[in-house]
Amino acid sequence: MSNTQAQHAAHPTARPTVTVRRARTSDIKAIRELVRPLAERRVLLNKEAVAYYEAVPEFRVAEIGGQVVGCGALHVMWEDLAEIRTLAVSDAWLGHGVGGALMRQLVEDARELGVARLFCLTFETDFFTRHGFAPIEGQAVDPQVYVELLRSYDEGVAEFLDLERVKPNTLGNTRMLRQL
Numbered sequence: 001m002s003n004t005q006a007q008h009a010a011h012p013t014a015r016p017t018v019t020v021r022r023a024r025t026s027d028i029k030a031i032r033e034l035v036r037p038l039a040e041r042r043v044l045l046n047k048e049a050v051a052y053y054e055a056v057p058e059f060r061v062a063e064i065g066g067q068v069v070g071c072g073a074l075h076v077m078w079e080d081l082a083e084i085r086t087l088a089v090s091d092a093w094l095g096h097g098v099g100g101a102l103m104r105q106l107v108e109d110a111r112e113l114g115v116a117r118l119f120c121l122t123f124e125t126d127f128f129t130r131h132g133f134a135p136i137e138g139q140a141v142d143p144q145v146y147v148e149l150l151r152s153y154d155e156g157v158a159e160f161l162d163l164e165r166v167k168p169n170t171l172g173n174t175r176m177l178r179q180l
Contacts, residue, residue, distance in 0.1 A: 016064045016093070018101040022058035023071065028052045029057065030068035032089040043123055044086060045155060060085070060105050062098045069093045072102040074109050075156060078145055080116040085156055087120075103131045111180055118178045121159050125174050133176035140177050 002154035023031065031052055039046035052059075055073060072087035084106055089098045109119055119140055122128055140160075141149065149157055 006165060014094055015099075018096075018098050019063045020060050020101050020105040021063070023056050023061045025053060025158070027061050027068055027147075030106060030153050031061065031071045031086075031088075032091060034071050035086060035092060035135055037091075038088055044088060047155075060102055061108070062089070064093065064098070067158075069142070070098040071101050072099075072106050074113075075154070076107045076113060076115065077119070077149065077152075077160065078141060080113040080114075081141065082110050082118055083112070083156060084118055084120045087124075099127060100131070106129075107178075107180065115179055118180065120176050122171045122176060123173055125176065127129070129174050131178070132146075133178040136175050136177045139176075 017113050028049065029174060032049065035044050035046075038044040053073070056120065058071055058073040058075055060074075061068045070087075070093065073084050073085050076082045076151060083163040084103070087099060087106075089102075117140065118133070120128055125135070149160070
């Protein structure tokens, strides 16, 4: 048991201090460890290490006591649209504000970039609803933008477009959108 987990066990009702910061390349191993069990349960997409290194600038990590306990990324898809993706929290810290702290920072990042709408594809509808997202049907972009997005090689964009080749990855997920 880590020192942070021991402190958590000793004071389970105390609200931990969560620090959210930009991810660094040295965080990728911790991010992959956070994502691994969720990918095994098919809650998140499994990605190769290189994809995480390429996306380091999109990621934020949450730390408690210097330990990475959560992560999330903001992936810009179009002029006014970005996706919240790879939002993961260590099972030991679920329900302690880690996901909310990450979400607040990712929303702030989106505002700084000038994004007007946030998209997510999730099983965690209650969490995202609490953070201003609402389920959507159909596409969140007009047909011209849809055609442009078809040119992307990103699997997350393919999921956003609801392409047939990614259907096994998206079964049971809810498409949600938030206006900023």
